[in-house]
Amino acid sequence: MEQTTEIKKLAHVSSSPHFRTSVTTQKLMLDVVIAMIPAFLWGVWHFGPYALLVTVATVLACVVSEYAYERLMKLPVTVSDCSAVVTGMILALNMPPEIPLFIPILGGVFAIVVVKQLYGGLGQNFMNPALAARCFLMISFAKPMTDFSMRGAVDAVSTATPLAELKAGGSVSLTDLFIGNIPGTIGEVSTIALLLGAAYLLAKKVISIRIPGMYILSFAVFMLIFSGHGLDPYYLACQVCGGGLIFGAFFMATDYVTGPLTPAGQLVYGVILGVLTGIFRVFGASAEGVSYAIILSNILCPLIEKCTVPTAFGKGRYAELTKKLLTDNKDVKKAEQEGR
Amino acid sequence: MNKYLERIYNGIIKENPTFVIMLGMCPTLATTTSAINGFGMGLATTAVLVFSNLLISALRKIIPDKVRIPAYIVVIASLVTIVQLLMQAYVQGLYNTLGIYIPLIVVNCIIMGRAEAYAAKHSPLLSMFDGIGMGLGFTLALTVIGFCRELIGSGSVFGYEIIPADFHISIFVMAPGAFFVLAALTALQNRFKAPSATNVSKEEREARKRAGEKLGCDGNCQNCMLHAEEIAAQAAKKAEEVKR
Numbered sequence: 001m002e003q004t005t006e007i008k009k010l011a012h013v014s015s016s017p018h019f020r021t022s023v024t025t026q027k028l029m030l031d032v033v034i035a036m037i038p039a040f041l042w043g044v045w046h047f048g049p050y051a052l053l054v055t056v057a058t059v060l061a062c063v064v065s066e067y068a069y070e071r072l073m074k075l076p077v078t079v080s081d082c083s084a085v086v087t088g089m090i091l092a093l094n095m096p097p098e099i100p101l102f103i104p105i106l107g108g109v110f111a112i113v114v115v116k117q118l119y120g121g122l123g124q125n126f127m128n129p130a131l132a133a134r135c136f137l138m139i140s141f142a143k144p145m146t147d148f149s150m151r152g153a154v155d156a157v158s159t160a161t162p163l164a165e166l167k168a169g170g171s172v173s174l175t176d177l178f179i180g181n182i183p184g185t186i187g188e189v190s191t192i193a194l195l196l197g198a199a200y201l202l203a204k205k206v207i208s209i210r211i212p213g214m215y216i217l218s219f220a221v222f223m224l225i226f227s228g229h230g231l232d233p234y235y236l237a238c239q240v241c242g243g244g245l246i247f248g249a250f251f252m253a254t255d256y257v258t259g260p261l262t263p264a265g266q267l268v269y270g271v272i273l274g275v276l277t278g279i280f281r282v283f284g285a286s287a288e289g290v291s292y293a294i295i296l297s298n299i300l301c302p303l304i305e306k307c308t309v310p311t312a313f314g315k316g317r318y319a320e321l322t323k324k325l326l327t328d329n330k331d332v333k334k335a336e337q338e339g340r
Numbered sequence: 341m342n343k344y345l346e347r348i349y350n351g352i353i354k355e356n357p358t359f360v361i362m363l364g365m366c367p368t369l370a371t372t373t374s375a376i377n378g379f380g381m382g383l384a385t386t387a388v389l390v391f392s393n394l395l396i397s398a399l400r401k402i403i404p405d406k407v408r409i410p411a412y413i414v415v416i417a418s419l420v421t422i423v424q425l426l427m428q429a430y431v432q433g434l435y436n437t438l439g440i441y442i443p444l445i446v447v448n449c450i451i452m453g454r455a456e457a458y459a460a461k462h463s464p465l466l467s468m469f470d471g472i473g474m475g476l477g478f479t480l481a482l483t484v485i486g487f488c489r490e491l492i493g494s495g496s497v498f499g500y501e502i503i504p505a506d507f508h509i510s511i512f513v514m515a516p517g518a519f520f521v522l523a524a525l526t527a528l529q530n531r532f533k534a535p536s537a538t539n540v541s542k543e544e545r546e547a548r549k550r551a552g553e554k555l556g557c558d559g560n561c562q563n564c565m566l567h568a569e570e571i572a573a574q575a576a577k578k579a580e581e582v583k584r
Contacts (some may be wrong), residue, residue, distance in 0.1 A: 100506070114520075140511040 025122070028256075029082035031206045035197035036089050036251065042193040043186035047097035051186045057101050059088030061108030069117045083122050087111050090130035090251060093187020094244070094291075096148050103141055107133040127298045128258045131291050138291070148183040162242040163287035166235070174234060177241040184243070191241040198250035211259060212249035214270025215277075216240060222278030245277065248290035258298040265301075265308035272304075273297050344469045351473020358481035358522075359529045363449040368482060369518040371441050375498050378486025379479060380434040384427065384442060386475025388419045389451050393471035395419075397459040412455045413446070420445045450474060481525075488521045489513055 044052045066084040070077045088108055095104050111133035119125045138145050148161055161184050162172040176182050180190025188194075201207045220236055229235040240246070253259060253273055260269050273293050280289020311317075357363045367385070372378040395415050396403075403411045424442045427435040435442065445451070454474055459467040490496055493512030495503030511517050 102507070106509070136511060139514065139516075140509045142510075144506075 025081040025083065028206055029086050031201065031204050032086050032251070033082065033089060035201045035206075036086075036093065036187065038193035038196045039093060039187045039190060039247070040089070042180050042190040043093065043097070046180060046189065047186060051097045054095055054097070054099060054101065054104055054186065055089070055092040058092035058095070058104040058108045059085055061105040062088035062091070062112050065109045065112045066117070069113050070121075073117075075121070078122060081122065084112055087116070087130045090128075090187075091133055093247065094130065094134045094185050096145060096184075097186055098147060099144055103137055103144060107137045110136050123257050125257060126301075127295055128252055128255050131252055131295050131298075134291050135295060148185075161287065162238065163281070166238055166242065167281075167287040172238055172242070174237055174241070177238060182242075188244040188247045191246050194246045194250065198246070201250065201254075207250065207254040208266070210263060210266040211253050211270045211273075214267050215249045215253055215273045216245065218271040218274030219245065219277050220274075222275050223282070226278060226282050228282075239281070243281075243288045244290040248277075248294055249273075252290075253294050253297070258301060260301050260305045260308070262305055262308045262310055264310065265304045268304050268308060269297055269301065272300060343466065347466060347469040348473035348476065351470065351475070352477040352480060355474075356477040356481060357450045357474055358478060358485075359526050361453075362526075363453055364478065365449075365522075366444065367441050367448060368485065368522065369515070371438055372482050372486040372489055372518060372521075373513050374490040374494070374496075375483055375487040377434070377437055378482035378484075380431070381438055381441060382475070382479025382482040384423050384438070385445055385448060385450070385478055386472070387423050388416065388445055388448075389454065389475040389478075390468055390471035391419050392416045392451055393454055393459040393467040394464050396455045397462060397464040397467035400460050408456075408460065409452075412452060416451055416455070417446045450478060485518070485521050485525065488525070489517050492521075493517055 040055060044055075062084040063079055067077060067079045069075075070079075088111075091107055091111055092104060095107075111129035115127055115129040115132040116122065116125045162177055162182050165172050172182070178191045180193060182189050198207075198212070202209060220240060223229075223236055223239050224231060227235070227239070253269070260266050276293035276296055277289050280292055281287065351357070355361055358365075358368050364385070367381050371381040392412075392415055396412055399411070399415070420443060423445070424435075427438075427442060454467075454470060458470050462470070487497070489512045490498075491503075492509050493514075494510070495501055495505070495508045512520065
């Protein structure tokens with residue numbers, strides 16, 4: 001009896017995969033949430049407790065609507081994978097600090113129900129839910145969504161965002177931009193807090209540098225050529241640090257579901273993102289263009305992936321070459337043999 | 341049911357042109373920014389549809405088969421011109437809001453579709469009632485879509501504002517809102533199994549077929565093809581019997 005179990009243990013036969021990584025969706029999503037916490041804390045400290053209320057309300061709206069939808073449709077409830085929390089966090093960090101509460105709540109419901117669940121839930125949506133909701137709100141509530149005045153803040157700051165200021169020809173302080181002492185949405189203002197979170201994600205290998213690196217690089221090159229400011233490191237740095245570029249590049253463009261998975265595709269995706277953002281910022285009517293750039297690139301993603309499928313082992317040009325060499329060798333041997 | 345009334349029921353509920361057969365999507369999406377616009381567009385289309393069905397059905401034995409589409413277009417275009425001029429004369433406001441979409445009624449799929457699928461094969465009076473049913477179905481659908489978009493997007497019902505301006509979700513009066521509302525209403529119609537040609541369960545379909553009821557398109561082309569083979573086989577059998 002013991003022997004048979006022993007043998008069974010040794011000769012255990014099953015189909016692959018034989019080993020699974022310990023990384024789960026939940027762990028990944030929690031990592032993303034942790035990475036967003038520095039930016040979130042800075043937002044709360046900088047804009048006052050109302051920002052905390054906005055964030056909590058948005059996250060709750062996302063989680064509750066996911067739970068309610070899945071219960072109503074009699075689907076397995078997937079609230080515990082924390083993806084709704086991430087969507088809520090991203091959406092909340094994209095909100096101006098003085099927004100009336102019903103707007104982000106509506107956005108959260110839209111993101112989860114319309115953009116995510118109606119297309120089949122986690123992993124099936126073709127657009128980043130938080131960004132789609134942000135664009136939905138931008139179009140619907142243009143005025144409150146672009147009102148960056150800070151009534152609750154400790155120190156009064158001018159109402160124009162640095163990007164709008166730059167676009168109008170004014171100048172901004174780069175140190176303020178870097179630390180985050182500027183008006184803007186709750187999560188996008190502090191470059192250093194965002195970079196801290198990004199470093200955490202990169203160190204945990206949740207994201208690779210390919211998309212954000214290529215995004216920022218191609219954006220900088222685009223601005224160098226087309227912004228009309230030439231090689232002005234100060235202006236370039238302001239453009240990179242200002243607005244939602246850093247936040248978008250590290251936290252939204254790197255979404256697994258809506259971005260390409262192939263390494264070459266990720267590079268192409270980054271370039272498209274950078275160029276689109278540049279086009280929207282330089283030639284567009286508004287000062288910011290990260291959201292629309294990411295959403296448009298999301299739609300291009302299947303095409304990018306189709307064009308950049310990596311060659312499987314044993315296939316492709318080199319395989320053909322080897323095959324040819326082998327057959328040639330055989331022919332030579334055959335000829336030799338026949339010659340004899 | 342009376343066969344004339346049946347046509348009207350068929351047009352409004354069973355084969356509603358918008359929610360069931362999904363025809364005429366262009367005016368459905370473009371003109372329903374408010375309930376009254378949708379209603380106006382629906383009525384204009386209804387007027388054209390009723391008379392085009394009547395005329396085409398009356399002319400169906402005169403029109404040669406090969407040039408029937410151009411002939412239908414001429415009939416429809418003349419009717420649309422009449423409606424357009426009448427609207428310009430008597431309902432200026434609506435005429436200005438609907439703009440290019442009034443002349444575009446000429447190329448509305450519902451009108452061509454009913455001419456080709458119904459009026460060309462049935463008697464004038466029956467065709468006219470089919471036109472009334474289809475037109476009312478279209479009007480109803482457009483009004484409902486317009487009502488929802490107006491209520492959510494600009495917070496008003498038939499022009500009376502009931503929701504304060506801060507809470508207007510203005511994307512609903514723009515193009516994306518049309519898609520949202522149309523999709524949601526069609527989904528609801530399917531979910532609650534409103535009586536329609538496409539919503540019948542397989543068993544019910546079979547039962548109704550056995551009872552000899554004529555069924556509309558169920559969107560299952562393969563099924564129809566199978567049926568077509570059956571019919572062809574039966575026809576061949578009959579032809580053989582006749583030969584004998």
